[in-house]
Amino acid sequence: MAARNGPDSFGWVSRGIHWLMALGLIGALAFGSYLARIEPSFDTLWMYGAHKSVGITLLVLVLIRLAWHRFSPPPVAISAGIPGWQVRAAAWSHRLLYLLMVLVPLSGWVGSSGTGIPTVIFGQITLPAIAPATEFWDTAGFTAHSVLTKALFALILLHLAGALSHVVLHRDATLRRIVRGR
Numbered sequence: 001m002a003a004r005n006g007p008d009s010f011g012w013v014s015r016g017i018h019w020l021m022a023l024g025l026i027g028a029l030a031f032g033s034y035l036a037r038i039e040p041s042f043d044t045l046w047m048y049g050a051h052k053s054v055g056i057t058l059l060v061l062v063l064i065r066l067a068w069h070r071f072s073p074p075p076v077a078i079s080a081g082i083p084g085w086q087v088r089a090a091a092w093s094h095r096l097l098y099l100l101m102v103l104v105p106l107s108g109w110v111g112s113s114g115t116g117i118p119t120v121i122f123g124q125i126t127l128p129a130i131a132p133a134t135e136f137w138d139t140a141g142f143t144a145h146s147v148l149t150k151a152l153f154a155l156i157l158l159h160l161a162g163a164l165s166h167v168v169l170h171r172d173a174t175l176r177r178i179v180r181g182r
Helices: 012-037 045-072 084-115 135-168 173-179
Strands: 119-121 126-129
Touching: 012 045, 012 135, 012 173, 045 084, 045 119, 084 119, 084 135, 135 173
Parallel strands: none
Antiparallel strands: 119 126
């Protein structure tokens, strides 16, 4: 099993990062949705720390993933029999997914910095504030975080629908390649 991507296959590194991020994103979105509905307190403070830790980990993973794709480009998309507009829409939705996977944790980090509460990763590493501790940055960061997470969730649903359409409608190897490599 190759680590690098081939012209028509995903290597184990790309597949591993893809599925690790998929689980992490779904978990972070679900947990973040729960956190948005509860009243912050000293008893729940650890939950926010856990959410921040996962978010920063996902940010690091998407940056690693982007660097890996420079080193080992993904295979060409399977587009036989698919209308051109759908191929272009899929390409743009992937670009937007990557952009949101960077902007969502950054906006959370900005909002967290705006509160003046340090971003501590797994209780060990204190990250520097990336915005001043002011009400403006608190509100702006968390408002952006809220809007961007909703957009990310919608794009993930679109991504899932596209993957299922490759299985059900087009009956091609798109999903199989990200699951098994070929």
